Amino acid sequence: MSDAFFDSLIPVTIVTGFLGAGKTTLLNRILHEDHKHRIAVIENEFGEAGIDDELLVHSEAEQIVSMNNGCICCTIRGDLSRILTDLRRKKERGEAKFDWVVIETTGIADPGPVAQTFFMDDVVAAYYRLDGVITVVDALNGEATLDKQPEAQSQVGFADRILVSKTDLVDAAKVKDLEGRLRQMNPHAEIREVNMGNCPVDVVINIKGFNMSDVLNVAPDFLTGAHHHHHSDEIGSFLYQSDRPFDPQRFEHYFMSLVNVYGPDLLRYKGILYLQGADRRLVLQGVHMVAGTQAFGPWEGKPATQLVFIGRNLPKEALIKGLDACLC
Known part of the structure; x- marks a missing residue:
């Protein structure tokens, strides 16, 4: 794949995180804020709480809702490949304007199958490229969730960037312990503390986690300096x-x-x-x-x-x- 062809593909960001971590708050901000980006947000209908009701069209068929900030929103009621193809065709006909796609996975899902779509599906791979995986972790409940839910651990393992939410609800020592644990589990992911309601869109997009030429992130400095913890993750x-x-x-x-x-x-x-x-x-x-x-x-x-x-x-x-x- 040439760099020119790679750069011509529509970039896609996957947003994952366990139930209640703050994904929906983050996506609502993307859909409402005047951030000057044209983003298509694809929401998995099996999530625990959807995008604000007024943004959704309740129908058996896929629906695309245009937002006043230039973004669009749609829900997955079937195959991801099919809805990405529908979006691409609407873009080509001028019916949908977007230059980035953000996909929310359900809170109890392993994001692996979603990521694999961009490698295995030739129709999707011809027009889209996976830019990165964002995982949202709740500082208030994150430790307990990681202890009890293997899906939450998988979400951390997949991440190119980890956004730690709700840090205002716990003390600094607890946040530090959680971040040390996350770093031990996935030392290649950048960790940021973020208020989902005020999260800049540029924190979510353009991660370059799946850029084949992005070789500088192979061995981050903290591989040898990760925090030690007592969890058997x-x-x-x-x-x-x-x-x-x-x-x-x-x-x-x-x-x-x-x-x-x-x-x-x-x-x-x-x-x-x-x-x-x-x-x-x-x-x-x-x-x-x-x-x-x-x-x-x-x-x-x-x-x-x-x-x-x-x-x-x-x-x-x-x-x-x-x-x-x-x-x-």
């Missing part, structure tokens, strides 16, 4: 590094096996591959069992592999041993 991450090249055939065979076996528990993985015989970096990006690679420029400095894996109960030592066996 299923979601965790690790960084694999090597300055030895992979044998291309061995690596491909092993990685396909790895994804086939652990794919359901591999929430996100991304990084730079150093393959024997390759004169440039190869960027890898994946969600569950769907992965993509793209050649990206010559090496700057000494070649090396850097891969971040985020998943559920991953056998870190076994995976590292398997990757090591693919090295030349």
Whole structure:
């Protein structure tokens, strides 16, 4: 995929978070505020509370509601691919004007299948690109939710940016503990404390979490300085590094096996591959069992592999041993 083609695609942001975290407040702000962006908000009808009633058309068919700030709102009553195609066709006919899409997932959902749509569905991939996943975490109830709800842990694992809401309802020490836990679970995601009712739209869009050329975020500085906590979270991450090249055939065979076996528990993985015989970096990006690679420029400095894996109960030592066996 060329950079020019990538840049021509309509960017999409997925907003996720457990029930009551503040997603609906955030989406209502996007739909009401005069932020100068033309955004199509797609709301999952299975959410616990919808966009303000006056913004929705209660019908069995998909409906698109135009807002006075240039945004539009629609609900999912069927296949996501179909509604994205409908939106694209309306845009082409001049019936809907938007340059960004924000999708709200239901509060009890793993956002993986939504993200996979942009890799697996050729019709969608020809016109849209996934920009990033935003996860909203409630500072008041976040710790308890993470303790009890595996879906909430998955949402944190998928995140490119985590927005911590309701920080005004708890003391600073509790917020710090929660953020330390989130950072331990997903060290590659940026964490921001945000009042959903006053959240700038630019905090939500243009995350570039799934930009294949965005290789600088592979190993954030806080990978080695994350807070330690006493929670036994299923979601965790690790960084694999090597300055030895992979044998291309061995690596491909092993990685396909790895994804086939652990794919359901591999929430996100991304990084730079150093393959024997390759004169440039190869960027890898994946969600569950769907992965993509793209050649990206010559090496700057000494070649090396850097891969971040985020998943559920991953056998870190076994995976590292398997990757090591693919090295030349």
